[in-house]
Amino acid sequence: MQKMPEQCPLCKSDILVTRFYCPRCDTAVEGHFQPYAGPFADLTEEQINFILTFVRCEGRFNRMEEELNLSYPTLRNRLYDIIRALGYEPGKDDEPSLSPEDRRRILDDLERGKITPLQAQQLLQGLEVESKKG
Structure with a gap:
């Protein structure tokens, strides 16, 4: 069975489906139906x-x-x-990275002993730390 064309082969306008047919039960339905293109319709x-x-x-x-x-x-x-x-940008939904000020604050806290090296590493990686020292 051939794939339904997405556009008119002559004028390239959108197709309007006017008839559906089921070969199993020999039922035909006529009307005006917009074909569902789906999210992948524009992919090659x-x-x-x-x-x-x-x-x-x-x-x-x-x-x-x-x-x-x-x-x-x-x-x-x-x-x-x-x-x-599909209309998205790769990496756009990633967590925003730390600002330079946030990074500096974490490193200052580490230097002052307010947080452990492990906590600093987790904070710099954007992970949550349960409790801070000090």
């Missing part, structure tokens, strides 16, 4: 295949490297291209 076939491989390999790039014979940086770049095609 190559990008869709990449996502399918990503899922099949459980998101493990080392398995994808073997299966697709591509390097880690190439795989990462292709994933980033897909993320951008």
Whole structure:
């Protein structure tokens, strides 16, 4: 079965579906229906295949490297291209890094003995520390 075209082959305008047919029960429904494009509608076939491989390999790039014979940086770049095609920016949702003032305060607290080296490391990594010394 062929994939439904996304646009009119002549004028390139959006398609309007007017009939559905079920071959199993021989039912036809007529009307005006907007086809559901879904979040992946704008992805290329190559990008869709990449996502399918990503899922099949459980998101493990080392398995994808073997299966697709591509390097880690190439795989990462292709994933980033897909993320951008979906309207997101890779890394944008990451936790904001510490400001220079916050880093300086943590290092000053460490120097004064208010926190332990382990606590300072955790704070610098953005982890929560249960209790501070002093």
